Amino acid sequence: MKWTKPKAVEIRC
Amino acid sequence: MTPATVPHLPRGVRLHHDRVRGTMVLLAPERALMLDEVGAAILGRVDGAAEVGQIAESLAQEYDAPLAEVSADVAEFLSDLARERLVDLHG
Numbered sequence: 001m002k003w004t005k006p007k008a009v010e011i012r013c
Numbered sequence: 014m015t016p017a018t019v020p021h022l023p024r025g026v027r028l029h030h031d032r033v034r035g036t037m038v039l040l041a042p043e044r045a046l047m048l049d050e051v052g053a054a055i056l057g058r059v060d061g062a063a064e065v066g067q068i069a070e071s072l073a074q075e076y077d078a079p080l081a082e083v084s085a086d087v088a089e090f091l092s093d094l095a096r097e098r099l100v101d102l103h104g
Contacts, residue, residue: 003078006052006090011038011045 014102016066016084020059020091023101028056041099051076055087059100065091 022028026041028048037053039046048056054075058068065087073083094100 001050001076003072003076003083003086004049004051005086006055007049008039008046008052008090008094011047 014065014088014092014095016064016069018065018102019062020065020068020095020100020102021061022056022059023098026099028053039094039099044099046099051086052090055090056100059091 023041026039029038029040030036031038031047034047037048037056039048039056051072054072055068058071063071066084069080069084069087072078072087073080076083091100091102095102
């Protein structure tokens with residue numbers, strides 16, 4: 001697995 | 014934040030495997046964030062004992078990626094989450 005910029009996406013209503 | 018900073022998840026914030034989506038999510042009171050693989054790998058190492066520098070070194074080794082790039086991305090990611098009070102950087 002390649003290193004990519006980490007992401008965290010808010011789960012909306 | 015310095016490489017010696019020891020991040021930890023605040024009370025009420027935890028990592029959770031969402032079986033429906035097959036992804037890791039960061040759960041906080043009234044909030045949930047879907048994590049990609051790298052984000053989950055970072056937060057999976059946030060145990061209240063590991064320093065930011067150690068987390069970055071471990072990931073750079075695992076992903077065979079340049080330490081400078083990994084360190085910068087880890088610091089930015091944790092800073093963003095700390096701003097949202099989803100990670101605590103202050104002991």
